[in-house]
Structures are given as C-alpha cells and as structure tokens.
Amino acid sequence: MMANEVLLFVEQRNGEIKKSSLEALGAAKAIATSKGGSLGAVVAGEGISGLAETLGSHGADVVYMADHGDMAHYSTEGYAHAVTQALDKSGATILVGSATAMGKDLAPRLAARKDWAFLADTTSVAIEGDKLVVTRPEYAGKVISKLATAATGVVLTLRPNSFSVPEASGGSAQVETLDVSGANIRAKVVALETKEQGLVDVAEADRVVSGGRGLKEAENFSLVFDLAKELGAGVGASRAVVDAGWIGHDHQVGQTGKTVSPNLYIACGISGAIQHLAGMRTSKCIVAINKDAEAPIFQVADYGIVGDVFEVLPKLTDAVKALNS
Ligand SMILES: Cc1cc2nc3c(=O)[nH]c(=O)nc-3n(C[C@H](O)[C@H](O)[C@H](O)COP(=O)(O)OP(=O)(O)OC[C@H]3O[C@@H](n4cnc5c(N)ncnc54)[C@H](O)[C@@H]3O)c2cc1C
Structure with a gap:
C-alpha cells in the first residue's frame, strides 16, 4: 500500500x-x-x-x-x-x-x-x-x-x-x-453527564450570541438564549457574568475561556475588553449591541447597534422568528 x-x-x-x-x-x-x-x-x-x-x-x-x-x-x-x-x-x-x-x-x-x-x-x-x-x-x-x-x-x-x-x-x-485492544488506559471514563441538551457547543457553533454584564442580572440572560435559539446559535458569555455565576464557564469566551471563530458573533452588553476580544476577534461578522457608543467592542464590530439590550434583543428575536416562520 x-x-x-x-x-x-x-x-x-x-x-x-x-x-x-x-x-x-x-x-x-x-x-x-x-x-x-x-x-x-x-x-x-x-x-x-x-x-x-x-x-x-x-x-x-x-x-x-x-x-x-x-x-x-x-x-x-x-x-x-x-x-x-x-x-x-x-x-x-x-x-x-x-x-x-x-x-x-x-x-x-x-x-x-x-x-x-x-x-x-x-x-x-x-x-x-x-x-x-x-x-x-x-x-x-x-x-x-x-x-x-x-x-x-x-x-x-x-x-x-x-x-x-x-x-x-x-x-x-x-x-x-487497527488492533487497539492493547491500549494501556489507566484513567477511565466511568460516566458522562451532559447538560443543556440541544445547545450547540459555543467553540464549534457557526453562530454565537454572547451576553455580558450589560444584561444586569442572571434572569435576563434568557434574552440571549431566546435569540440564540431562533438563530440555531451557541451561547457565549463574558468572564464578568461567568464569575458572577449567571452561566457556566463552558460558555466563557476569551483569553481564559474558549476561542470561537463563527460566521456570526453577536455581543450583547459586552464592553469588549482585550481578554474578551482574544477569544472572538477572528469571527467573520461581529455585531455589537451596547448602549455606550464609545465601548471598545465597536472597534472590532462589523455592525454596531448603539442601544439598550432590553429593547434591541426582543426585537431582533422577533424579527428572526418572523424570518424562520
Ligand atoms: C487575566 C484575565 C483574564 C480574563 N479573561 C477573560 C475572558 O476569557 N473573557 C472575558 O470576557 N473577560 C476576561 N477577563 C475580564 C475582562 O477584562 C473584562 O472584565 C470582562 O470581559 C468584562 O465583561 P463585560 O464586558 O460583560 O462587562 P463590562 O466591562 O462591565 O461591560 C458591560 C457593558 O455593557 C454595556 N451595557 C450596560 N447596560 C447596557 C444595556 N442596558 N444595553 C446595552 N449595553 C449595556 C456597558 O456599556 C458596558 O460596555 C479577563 C481579565 C483578566 C485580568
């Protein structure tokens, strides 16, 4: 051969x-x-x-x-x-x-x-x-x-x-x-527990919707999940909200989280600290929603919406829902 x-x-x-x-x-x-x-x-x-x-x-x-x-x-x-x-x-x-x-x-x-x-x-x-x-x-x-x-x-x-x-x-x-019967596996997986069935892994998702501290509290993260669901996207997060316990570390994007490179990355209420950009700046199309026009995230964004996530996200979700139906 x-x-x-x-x-x-x-x-x-x-x-x-x-x-x-x-x-x-x-x-x-x-x-x-x-x-x-x-x-x-x-x-x-x-x-x-x-x-x-x-x-x-x-x-x-x-x-x-x-x-x-x-x-x-x-x-x-x-x-x-x-x-x-x-x-x-x-x-x-x-x-x-x-x-x-x-x-x-x-x-x-x-x-x-x-x-x-x-x-x-x-x-x-x-x-x-x-x-x-x-x-x-x-x-x-x-x-x-x-x-x-x-x-x-x-x-x-x-x-x-x-x-x-x-x-x-x-x-x-x-x-x-291959005859792999002789593998000397000393650490064995005995059980696998998965959570959040149906969600795409953020590191591999083709589209990602990410939320940050601009969402104010954990309950409001549902706005990010709603849009992600309509887009078939993975859910990402800034470290600030992971540290605050709003969402698990497996969603964190950035230097000490995951590196993502999707076709579409929507940052919602994320300031765009350098450590966050480290994990997402190679995304093909970056959309930022932030009420502060000076937020650094706009420097890497292809499309920027200067606005309140509580107003913009429900409208965006409804618009995608209408397109999907
Ligand atoms: C060693 C080290 C490693 C780190 N690793 C990471 C990492 O992996 N990933 C990471 O993300 N960070 C990381 N960080 C933390 C990073 O420096 C920032 O603190 C963090 O990214 C900030 O998160 P945030 O953007 O959600 O919050 P903030 O910086 O507080 O920003 C919140 C943003 O929301 C906007 N906002 C507020 N209200 C609204 C509203 N109603 N509508 C719209 N916008 C609104 C504000 O204008 C602001 O821009 C690390 C830091 C260090 C020192």
Missing part, C-alpha cells in the same frame, strides 16, 4: 463526525494533494464503522478504524495509542487535527511522542516549496504570525470555523482496522 503523506485525526461524537473534523479534512486533503500524496484518516470510537463512507466521500483515501469498547470515550492514552498505530501504518509525516478540547489535549502529546514540530491553532495552511506554511493568531489576536517549517515530522491543529467543509464527492476510502 502507498504511504499516506498526511494523516487526519477525526473526532466523532455519538457516531457523528464533528464539523471541525470535516473542515480539517478539506485542509488535510489540500496538503496531501499539493505534496502529491494521499490522505489517511484515523477515527476512534465504538460502533463507528459507518463513518468510513462519509470520510471517503469527503476525500480520505484510507480510513484507519479504531473501533473498540475501550475507545467508546475519549482518553488521552487510548486515543494516543490508536493514532500512533495509524501513524506507523500510514507512514504519514504530517498529522492534522482540530484545535478543539480533544485536539488540544491529544496533539501536543503526539508531537512530543514522535519528537515532531508542533503548530497549534492555525487559521490557514499552505505548502510553499518544501515548507509547510501556516498562520496563527497570537497575543490575544493582535498579531497574525506566519510560520514555516521544513521539519520532516509535523503535528498541526486547525482552529474550528476557519476552514470550509469540502463537498462530498462520492469517493470511497480503503478501510484498515
């Missing part, structure tokens, strides 16, 4: 491939193609054999399946074991993943294990001559760095929502089964 130039680590949840992984698939395929090679994709889980078809139709040439009870839940040791096996089988020298919670945990471990270069949280990737060239936001998004490496082994993670999902072409992938 021909070696794969590039290997993609694919994340799935409940048997569905995460959108961030499909985005990464498009970028990984482009790297493989420009190096004149093929693309392998490794996926771990239990009862996931059906995913090979989706991965093949989106551009994977070979799918390495780690389908085993021990892979049902993510564990660093188990998944690192599976991906290492796929790397060895594929002969790939470039490993691509997503800069998600899982990818941020797994990728550096694999880079260290292989002693490869590591490029984290990139927003563009290209091959220029013999170099892999990426861009990544740094210093809270104030600087966009362009980095190049000619290293023979590279691990890179891609920021979700920065790359587009490739069209399904109807291609198919060869399937290789």
